[in-house]
Amino acid sequence: MNSVPIPITPQGLQIACSACNLRELCMPVGLSDDELERVDSLIGTRRKVPRGMPLYLSGESFTSLFAIRTGFFKTEVVSEDGREQVTGFQMAGELMGLDGIGTGQHNCDARALEDSEVCVIPFNRLSELSREIDTLQHHFHKVMSREIVRDQAVMMLLGTMRAEERLAAFLVNLSQRFSSRGYSATEFNLRMTREEIGSYLGLKLETVSRGLSRMQDEGLLTVSNKNIRIHKLDELKRAMSPRC
Amino acid sequence: MNSVPIPITPQGLQIACSACNLRELCMPVGLSDDELERVDSLIGTRRKVPRGMPLYLSGESFTSLFAIRTGFFKTEVVSEDGREQVTGFQMAGELMGLDGIGTGQHNCDARALEDSEVCVIPFNRLSELSREIDTLQHHFHKVMSREIVRDQAVMMLLGTMRAEERLAAFLVNLSQRFSSRGYSATEFNLRMTREEIGSYLGLKLETVSRGLSRMQDEGLLTVSNKNIRIHKLDELKRAMSPRC
DNA sequence: CGGGGCGTTGAGAGGAGTCAACTCAGGTGG
C-alpha cells in the first residue's frame, strides 16, 4: 500500500472536525452541537501519503472524498493518447475526489508533492448526512460549484493569457492561498517542479523557467530554486493583465 | 425582459418531466411513480429565450438551475481586465447555472445561440427534494461531478493540443452529442461563429477558419458556412492525436 | 443598393516550442 489508514484513537479525537484548525476551510458554519458531532463522525479514518505517492489513481473505484489536513497535492489527467495535464494543486483544507462521483471511478491521479495527511470522507455517509443536515448539504453543493468556477478560471487562463501573464496569475494565486492559511504572501516554497507548473499552465518547462528569470530581472521577485520571494506583489498582479 | 415565463397549463402538463423526451438526459432513472410526480412538480415554469438573448448574466443573483428543452446556448466568462472566454456550448437536455451555487450569484453569462426554451428548476426546491429522494440527490451530484470532469477535459485540450487537434476534438465532441440526441453524427449546423469557437478553443477566429479549410482540403469534411459534413469521422478522431 | 457582420485567405511578425549544452543540488555508496 502507498499509504497507511489511521484509525481514530482517543488521541485522534482531539483533531475531530469540530476541533480542527482547518474547520472554517472545509466545514460549514452554523452547525448545532449535535450536528457538529454527527459531522465529526463522518471522518472514519485519516491517511498519511508520503511525498510522491498517489492518494488515488485514475480508474480506481470511487468511495470517498479526501480533505487535506497537511501537505500538498497535484491532480493530473492522462488522456488516451498519452497527454498529461496537471489540473490543479491542492493544499490544506481543500477537498479532492469530486471528479469521481459522476462515474464511480476516479478520473484523475492525485499525488502528494510533500508528505501529507488527509481525512477520508466516505461518500455514501456524506450523502446520508447531507440529507439530514441542510447546512451540510448546502455547503457541499457550494464546494462543488466553486470547483466548477475555479476550473472555468483556469480555462480563461489557458485560453486567453500569454506565458508571463499565466505565470503571474499562478504566483498570485499561490500567494493568496498561502496568505489565507496564515503563511507569508510574499515568500514561499514551490512544492512542484517547473515541468508540473508548465503542465498546469499549458507551457513548457523552459518557458516557465525563462518567465521566472525575466520577472527576477525586472525586480518583481527573487527565485532561488523552489524558493520564491515576491518583492512587488502589486506589480505582479498587474503583470496578469495584457500590455505591461 | 429578455424572456417570457410560461406557466404550466393543462397543455403544459404533457411535457412534464415524466413525459419529456429528454427524460433520460436530465432525470434520474428508477424513480417510483410517486417520486416521479414530485420531481415533475419541481419545474415551476418554462422560459423562452430568443436567439442572442441572455438566459442569465454574470452577477445576477442565483435562484434556479436551467435545463435546456430546445435550442443551443453558450456560456461565457468575462474577466476584470476584459478578457472573454467561452466556457462551453450547451444543448438540449443539459443543465446550466451550476456555477452560481457557490457564491449565490451567476459567474458567467449564458446566451441563446438560437431560439431556445428552458425548464426553470428552483434551486431550493431541488435541494429540499433531493433530501427526500436519494436517487435524485445522487443524480444531481453526478451531474455536478461530470461538469467538473468535462471542464478538466477542456483544460487538457487547451493545455496540450495544437490548433487542428483542438478543432478536431471540438467537432468530434459536437458530432457525438448530436448523435446521442438522434441527429446525424456527420452532418450538422454550427450554431456559433468562428470567433466563438475560437474563444472556446483558445484560438483566433482566423486560425479556426484556416483549420476548417485545411481539413476540407484533406477531404475530412466539407464546410459551407455553418454547415459541416464530416466524410471521414474516423480520420477526424485520429486528427485529435499528435503526429498526423 | 448599400452596409455591416461573418468568413476566408495571404503575408509577415513574434512568441513559445525544440534541441542542446551546461550548472547545480541532493542523495548514494565507496
Next chain:
DNA sequence: CCACCTGAGTTGACTCCTCTCAACGCCCCG
C-alpha cells in the same frame, strides 16, 4: 568525506506555429 550520479533548472540558438494586420468576398437585411 568525497566522488559520483541523477534529476532539476537555466540559458542560448534556432524553428515553427499561431497571431496580427489587411484585403477581399459573401450573405442577409434594411
